[in-house]
Amino acid sequence: MTIRPREQTENNKRQPMEDSSKISDIQQHRLKTVYEHLEISDDARKRLIQPKQTVQVSIPVRMDDGSLRIFDGWRVQYDDTRGPSKGGIRFHEDVTIEEVTALSFWMTIKCSVVDLPFGGAKGGICVDPKTLSRLELERLSRGYVRAIYDFIGPDRDIPAPDVNTNATIMGWMADEYGQIARRQVPAVITGKPLGLGGSQGRVAATGRGALQVLDIWAKRSEKSPQDLTVAVQGFGNAGYHFARLAHEAGYKIVAVSDSKGAIYSRDGLNPEPVWNHKHKTRELKGMVYCDASVCDEADFTELTNEELLELDVDVLVLAALENAVTKKNAEGIRSALILEIANGPVSPEADSILADRDIEILPDVLVNSGGVIVSYLEWVQNRSGDYWSEEIVETRLAQRLEREANACFQLAEDENVSMRIAAYMQGIGRIAEAIDHRETQKYFNGQSN
Incomplete structure (x- = not known):
C-alpha cells in the first residue's frame, strides 16, 4: 500500500458524479475517489470490487391467522481477508440485495478503519416488522437463522442488530443457532441480551x-x-x-x-x-x-x-x-x-x-464504529467466558477509538484530504496490505521477493 504523492491527485479535486439514491453508486464512487490518493495492488482492487459471497433465501412463516407468507432475505459477506465477516441484520420493507451488498462493503471498511480482526457483512429481510405480532416476528427471526445457518458462525460470519432489530431478536437468533448446533454458541451473534451472553455497554x-x-x-x-x-x-x-x-x-x-x-x-x-x-x-x-x-x-x-x-x-x-x-x-x-x-x-x-x-x-x-467495536468485545467475552463490567467495556471502546480516530485526523491533515478520504485510506490500506501478504501478481511473476 502506497499513498500517492499529492501532485498526482489533481490538487485533491473531488470528482463529481450524478447524484443517485443507489447505495452501490455511492460505494463505487467512494472507491474511485480513494484510489486517486492511495496506490494499491491490482489484486486488492479486484478483490474489493465485489462481495465474496451472497446468499438469498426465502423464509416461510406461518402467520397467526393460519396463512403462510414467504419473506425474502439476504446475507452478503463482502470480504474476510482480515478475519470472519461481521455485520448487522436489518428488517425493513425497502431492503434490497443492492442495499445489503453496499452496506456489507461499508462494514468491511469500518472494521478495518478501527483495526478490528473482522471483515464485513450485512443481512436483511424485506418486511415491515411493525405489521407482525411478536410471535410472527420470532418465527421470522428463527426462520432466517435456519436459512443461513450453514453460512454463519463465530469463525466465519457474526451477525448483529441493525435497523428494526434489537437484543431480543438477536437472542432468538442465537438460541435458534444453538438449537440446530445442539450446543451453546453465544459468539455466533452479538448485540444479545445480557442474560444470553450480551455485553455491558452495547446498547449505547x-x-x-x-x-x-x-x-x-x-x-x-x-x-x-x-x-x-x-x-x-x-x-x-x-x-x-x-x-x-x-x-x-x-x-x-x-x-x-x-x-x-x-x-x-x-x-x-x-x-x-x-x-x-x-x-x-x-x-x-x-x-x-x-x-x-x-x-x-x-x-x-x-x-x-x-x-x-x-x-x-x-x-x-x-x-x-x-x-x-x-x-x-x-x-x-x-x-x-x-x-x-x-x-x-x-x-x-x-x-x-x-x-x-x-x-x-x-x-x-x-x-458509528462504536457499535461494532463493542460487538467485537462481546465476541471476545463469549469466546473466553470472561465477562467484563460496563466500565471496562467503555474504557476499551474509548482507548481504541482514541487511537484510530486520531490516526484518521492526522492522516487527513498530513495528506490534505477530507476526513472521509482519510478514513477510507486507513481502512482500505489495511485490507490491501493483508491481501498483498498473500502475495500478488508481481511475486508470482518473479518481479518481487
Whole structure:
C-alpha cells in the first residue's frame, strides 16, 4: 500500500458524479475517489470490487391467522481477508440485495478503519416488522437463522442488530443457532441480551463512540462543548444515546427529530425526557417539555425533518437512514460540521457541494464504529467466558477509538484530504496490505521477493 504523492491527485479535486439514491453508486464512487490518493495492488482492487459471497433465501412463516407468507432475505459477506465477516441484520420493507451488498462493503471498511480482526457483512429481510405480532416476528427471526445457518458462525460470519432489530431478536437468533448446533454458541451473534451472553455497554455504544469522535474533533479544533449547538436528525437508539451523552457533556442539543417530525428549542433540550415522552406517546409532535434549569414553561417550535436539516447550528447529526442529504438539499445546510451516525447519510454529490462550502464531515465509517467495536468485545467475552463490567467495556471502546480516530485526523491533515478520504485510506490500506501478504501478481511473476 502506497499513498500517492499529492501532485498526482489533481490538487485533491473531488470528482463529481450524478447524484443517485443507489447505495452501490455511492460505494463505487467512494472507491474511485480513494484510489486517486492511495496506490494499491491490482489484486486488492479486484478483490474489493465485489462481495465474496451472497446468499438469498426465502423464509416461510406461518402467520397467526393460519396463512403462510414467504419473506425474502439476504446475507452478503463482502470480504474476510482480515478475519470472519461481521455485520448487522436489518428488517425493513425497502431492503434490497443492492442495499445489503453496499452496506456489507461499508462494514468491511469500518472494521478495518478501527483495526478490528473482522471483515464485513450485512443481512436483511424485506418486511415491515411493525405489521407482525411478536410471535410472527420470532418465527421470522428463527426462520432466517435456519436459512443461513450453514453460512454463519463465530469463525466465519457474526451477525448483529441493525435497523428494526434489537437484543431480543438477536437472542432468538442465537438460541435458534444453538438449537440446530445442539450446543451453546453465544459468539455466533452479538448485540444479545445480557442474560444470553450480551455485553455491558452495547446498547449505547454507537452513540457513545460518535460522541467521542466529536469530542476529539472539538479538542483538535480548540472548541468547547458548551459553545456548540447540535441538531439531531434521527431519534432512534443511536441518536438518543448520542444526544443524551452529549447533553451530559455540555453540548447544547437544540433539536431532535424522528420519522414523524421534529422539535426545536433555542434554549436547548434535555434528550432523556424527550425520549421517555416519545416512548409513551410514540411521537415527538406536540410534546410539552421543559428543562427546569433553562425555563419555566415549554418553549418549542415544531419543525419538519427538512427544516431541521437547515437549522443554523454548529453540528448537524445525521442518525436516520441513507441519503438524508443529497444535491437537492445540500445548499440549504447551514451547520459548520456534519456528524454521520447513520450509514451513507450524505451522497457523493452532496459531499462535493458541502466541501465547496467548507462544511466539514466526520464520516460514518469512523463515527458509528462504536457499535461494532463493542460487538467485537462481546465476541471476545463469549469466546473466553470472561465477562467484563460496563466500565471496562467503555474504557476499551474509548482507548481504541482514541487511537484510530486520531490516526484518521492526522492522516487527513498530513495528506490534505477530507476526513472521509482519510478514513477510507486507513481502512482500505489495511485490507490491501493483508491481501498483498498473500502475495500478488508481481511475486508470482518473479518481479518481487
